[in-house]
Amino acid sequence: MIIGFDADDTLWHNEDGFQATTRTFEGLLRSWADPDEVGARLFTIEKRNLNRYGYGVKAFTLSMIEAAIDISDGNIDTAHLQMIIELGHHLLDRPAELIDGVVDILEEVGRNHTLMIITKGDLYHQLARIDSSGLKDYFWRTEVVAYKDPATYRELLGRHGVLPRDFVMIGNSLPSDVFPVIEIGGRGIHVPYHVTWAMEHADTDAANSHNAPTLDSLAELPAFLADWV
Ligand SMILES: [Mg+2]
Incomplete structure (x- = not known):
């Protein structure tokens, strides 16, 4: 995957x-x-x-x-x-301050799967952050996009020759990381951050209709993926 x-x-x-x-x-x-x-x-x-x-x-x-x-x-x-x-x-x-356990988690998940970063925002700043994070080598591809909508994911996966059914997206935002990927035939896992930007709040109906799994923390990801994919 x-x-x-x-x-x-x-x-x-x-x-x-x-x-x-x-x-x-x-x-x-x-x-x-x-x-x-x-x-x-x-x-x-x-x-x-x-x-x-x-x-x-x-x-x-x-x-x-x-x-x-x-x-x-x-x-x-x-x-x-x-x-x-x-x-x-x-x-x-501000240097990239990693979420607890990220390095171990990427190492473990990366043993069985191919990893990508897909982040949105300012191109220059995001590239600097990826560099300063020290995580770049864990990823096959890193992509900075202007929007995270279904069309963007479809185009991006197509460009890298990835079929949506072979793709799982992990992120803290339901409207950006989870819903659009499900809408193009992929899967998404929601890992909430302890605070959410008001612009990234999802309405409850949308959350229920997409039926995506939510993990309490990234640390649960390796075991969850082992059962799920
Ligand atoms: Mg995010």
Whole structure:
């Protein structure tokens, strides 16, 4: 089998950094609005910009700057803007901190299967993260995509000569890693991360109708796969 792994919040920590940065951003803007309001307005702007910027830290940083100007009614000063830019730099420079046990798990799963990384987001940043993770050698292919929809998975698997029925995708996001793969005839396993970006929440009906297995942690994967594929 070909086993695809999502990267952010599946192989290494990611969303916790975005959430911590959002809390710091809310603190920076506290003289203009309550933290809850700052967070909500930032999220609205991120959502609105998704089709322009795509996913990732650079998109998030631009949205923070736009939100700061908006929330302060144009009164934000350059010292604050500088701090926001630095928050973005800090997130970009964060080395890949691996999820517990990842190396052993990849070693074990890789003994019987061929492994791929399929991650979405900013190309340059994702490639840097893959490099800094030290995990590259475990993977046959690494792919950075703009979207994780059925058409993208179909095209990507076709390009590598992989049939959907021979493919299992592992990831923390139901709408990105699991549902689209099931929709093209593959299989998906959901391994939730302890926090989920609001944009990646799936509605319960969709989750039930797809009937995908959920594991409590990546550590359960080798034993689960041994029975399942
Ligand atoms: Mg993910």
